[in-house]
Amino acid sequence: MDNDSIKVLVTGSNGQLGSEIKAIASTYPMLSITFTDIEDLDITDEKAVNQAIQSLRPRYVINCAAFTAVDKAEVEVDLATKLNSVAPSLLAKSCKDNGCKMIHVSTDYVFDGESKTPYDEHSQVNPVSQYGISKLNGEKEAFLSGVCMVIRTSWLYSSFGGNFVKTIIRNGKIKPELRVVSDQVGCPTYARDLADLILKIVSKGHKGFIPEIFHYSNEGVCSWYDFACEIIKLSNLDCNVMPIGTIDYPLPAKRPQYSVFNKEKIIKSYHIAIPQWKESLGNCIKILKKEGFI
Numbered sequence: 001m002d003n004d005s006i007k008v009l010v011t012g013s014n015g016q017l018g019s020e021i022k023a024i025a026s027t028y029p030m031l032s033i034t035f036t037d038i039e040d041l042d043i044t045d046e047k048a049v050n051q052a053i054q055s056l057r058p059r060y061v062i063n064c065a066a067f068t069a070v071d072k073a074e075v076e077v078d079l080a081t082k083l084n085s086v087a088p089s090l091l092a093k094s095c096k097d098n099g100c101k102m103i104h105v106s107t108d109y110v111f112d113g114e115s116k117t118p119y120d121e122h123s124q125v126n127p128v129s130q131y132g133i134s135k136l137n138g139e140k141e142a143f144l145s146g147v148c149m150v151i152r153t154s155w156l157y158s159s160f161g162g163n164f165v166k167t168i169i170r171n172g173k174i175k176p177e178l179r180v181v182s183d184q185v186g187c188p189t190y191a192r193d194l195a196d197l198i199l200k201i202v203s204k205g206h207k208g209f210i211p212e213i214f215h216y217s218n219e220g221v222c223s224w225y226d227f228a229c230e231i232i233k234l235s236n237l238d239c240n241v242m243p244i245g246t247i248d249y250p251l252p253a254k255r256p257q258y259s260v261f262n263k264e265k266i267i268k269s270y271h272i273a274i275p276q277w278k279e280s281l282g283n284c285i286k287i288l289k290k291e292g293f294i
């Protein structure tokens with residue numbers, strides 16, 4: 001390993017975001033990244049977290065581990081709290097004690113979705129689900145450490161793992177018609193774009209690290225229905241997509257009706273151009289086609 005390389009520890013690295021970081025890691029040769037998931041490092045285990053951080057002494061910890069099953073979180077509140085609220089605070093404390101910085105990923109579900117204008121980093125938080133509550137508490141705790149940058153993202157998808165894009169394709173291949181909610185709008189985020197942003201930040205060393213809250217998603221706004229139509233179109237599937245209301249598709253956890261981010265802060269701070277959601281979706285679909293998923 002190069003002595004000048006920047007050591008990074010990734011948690012939850014078998015998930016969507018962690019897998020994307022893994023997939024592009026070789027394009028950041030200045031980084032020396034240790035990838036872990038629950039079997040190597042359970043982030044709810046305080047002793048294991050301290051041991052891992054003390055022995056590796058990374059410059060950055062990127063926390064991609066989370067309880068992301070939004071509906072399950074309504075009933076598995078304790079587990080969601082342990083993973084999304086308590087664990088980030090353990091990680092952040094250990095980072096602070098060992099002189100490293102942390103990048104923690106949070107969600108648009110910290111908002112209630114009642115706004116009519118894009119949410120910026122100062123917008124009032126008010127989660128309407130247990131998942132949202134657990135993530136909000138986690139980001140607050142981690143942020144208080146003073147060594148943590150929080151990146152809130154929304155509607156994350158990837159060629160890895162399970163997500164809306166893959167569900168629509170899987171169903172679109174076998175069903176003549178799909179009914180998709182058209183009265184919830186937001187911003188899809190290709191996890192590869194977010195992974196690239198995070199690695200850009202850590203590869204700049206401490207100069208690139210700002211311990212504040214940031215919003216990041218792809219550019220553009222759509223409903224789940226618009227998103228599904230584009231997925232079907234780009235996948236060349238013969239399936240009709242029908243718009244329905246949230247009321248016609250009841251789920252255990254309430255979703256924000258409107259979860260559009262204002263991304264000016266991250267764009268200006270890191271001088272980045274964020275890809276449009278349709279362009280990024282096309283990139284993900286190309287990979288899924290190559291892999292034979294479509």
Ligand SMILES: NC(=O)c1ccc[n+]([C@@H]2O[C@H](COP(=O)([O-])OP(=O)(O)OC[C@H]3O[C@@H](n4cnc5c(N)ncnc54)[C@H](OP(=O)(O)O)[C@@H]3O)[C@@H](O)[C@H]2O)c1
Pocket residue numbers: 011012013014015016017018037038039041042043044063064065066067068083105106107108135153154155156157161
């Ligand atoms: N998915 C979305 O739509 C979305 C939207 C906005 C924000 N986010 C946030 O973005 C981040 C990344 O999400 P993602 O979709 O990449 O998540 P994901 O695919 O669910 O990945 C989470 C990973 O963490 C692992 N994990 C679970 N418990 C753990 C533990 N105790 N210790 C270590 N690892 C553990 C999971 O393993 P198992 O699979 O075995 O449980 C999984 O590999 C999360 O913070 C999430 O809240 C996600």
